[in-house]
Amino acid sequence: MSETPSDKPLVASCEPTVLTLEPGIYWWCACGRSKEQPFCDGSHEITDIKPVKLRIADTREVALCNCKHSGGRPYCDGTHHTMKPVSSP
Numbered sequence: 001m002s003e004t005p006s007d008k009p010l011v012a013s014c015e016p017t018v019l020t021l022e023p024g025i026y027w028w029c030a031c032g033r034s035k036e037q038p039f040c041d042g043s044h045e046i047t048d049i050k051p052v053k054l055r056i057a058d059t060r061e062v063a064l065c066n067c068k069h070s071g072g073r074p075y076c077d078g079t080h081h082t083m084k085p086v087s088s089p
């Protein structure tokens with residue numbers, strides 16, 4: 001398996017997660033290593049990357065980026081169309 005620099009996010013998936021979020025605070029995984037995509041599970045601790053805080057005021061549907069390269073993170077902006085699929089080790 002190839003090493004990825006600790007300041008570069010992994011591509012967790014080449015499509016967003018679309019879900020309805022209730023009001024509250026969420027932590028979006030920015031490093032791509034979480035097993036709880038699209039949310040943080042603490043896996044970023046081995047990297048220099050921090051999760052992104054997402055505050056939801058009213059219940060709404062969101063499309064959260066899983067390629068981790070969106071220009072509008074944590075939301076999907078279509079950048080995943082330019083990403084390579086996740087490769088097997």
Ligand code: FES
Pocket residue numbers: 013014015016017064065066067068069070071075076077078079080081
């Ligand atoms: S999943 Fe769509 S821009 Fe990352």
